[in-house]
Amino acid sequence: MLNKKIKIITLVVIFAMLSGCxxxxxxxxxxxxxxxxxxxxxxxxLNESIDEVVVKPGAQxxxxxxxxxxxxAVTNVFSNIDDIGVFINDxxxxxxxxxxxxxxxxxxxxxxxxxxxIDVATMVDLEKHNxxxxxxxxxxxxxxxxxxxxxxxxxxxxxxVAGLIGDAAMDPxxxxxxxxxxxxxYISASTYLVHSVDTRxxxxxxxxxxxxxAAFGKYEFYRDSYISNRQFxxxxxxxxxxxxxxxxxxxx
Numbered sequence: 001m002l003n004k005k006i007k008i009i010t011l012v013v014i015f016a017m018l019s020g021c022x023x024x025x026x027x028x029x030x031x032x033x034x035x036x037x038x039x040x041x042x043x044x045x046l047n048e049s050i051d052e053v054v055v056k057p058g059a060q061x062x063x064x065x066x067x068x069x070x071x072x073a074v075t076n077v078f079s080n081i082d083d084i085g086v087f088i089n090d091x092x093x094x095x096x097x098x099x100x101x102x103x104x105x106x107x108x109x110x111x112x113x114x115x116x117x118i119d120v121a122t123m124v125d126l127e128k129h130n131x132x133x134x135x136x137x138x139x140x141x142x143x144x145x146x147x148x149x150x151x152x153x154x155x156x157x158x159x160x161v162a163g164l165i166g167d168a169a170m171d172p173x174x175x176x177x178x179x180x181x182x183x184x185x186y187i188s189a190s191t192y193l194v195h196s197v198d199t200r201x202x203x204x205x206x207x208x209x210x211x212x213x214a215a216f217g218k219y220e221f222y223r224d225s226y227i228s229n230r231q232f233x234x235x236x237x238x239x240x241x242x243x244x245x246x247x248x249x250x251x252x
Contacts (some may be wrong), residue, residue, distance in 0.1 A: 087102035
């Protein structure tokens with residue numbers, strides 16, 4: 001649990017530095033990626049208001065109510081479910097060795113980890129990877145499209161929306177209605193609610209760091225962080241020749 005929070009905070013710091021560089025040196029490029037800025041700012045403000053009034057208090061109450069070991073177990077279960085999509089997207093990107101490792105991770109946690117309640121895979125050094133359908137589309141050359149902020153869901157893009165649909169198709173909780181007839185709304189909504197609250201609770205420490213890093217404006221910070229992070233994930237951290245040239249220009 002501690003390691004996960006440290007990773008989240010570290011990522012926020014990295015994104016802050018990246019977005020700071022982008023704002024200082026390539027503001028024109030970032031603006032071209034955000035042609036719907038007027039709409040996006042309104043949606044950003046709406047999401048912030050909803051988070052402040054509903055989501056954040058719910059997450060704080062959840063952390064107060066639920067013991068740490070239960071919180072860890074819930075997070076582990078959803079992480080284990082997420083690994084299904086991870087090893088499928090590994091395979092779709094031709095990363096067959098990594099797909100095998102991620103499938104092994106899912107298998108170990110589902111069996112020895114009691115359905116994912118215990119992250120046994122991490123204990124035996126099976127690293128968790130981050131792959132989703134949006135990254136798969138990017139891997140095969142589908143452009144990200146303009147930056148957009150979705151109501152309730154936050155930063156995204158046209159490719160990101162397609163990625164969300166693909167991720168939902170790979171999520172077994174999307175098919176509860178097929179397993180248990182008549183539970184379409186209740187189980188799906190409850191699962192989504194618990195997952196959302198647990199995810200928001202995990203981001204409490206990162207939020208404080210982001211608020212401090214976003215001195216030049218929250219909207220710009222989250223936009224630039226999202227764009228930088230998605231590019232990093234799609235390329236697995238490998239910089240293109242264009243990125244390297246931009247970096248050289250910045251250094252000069």
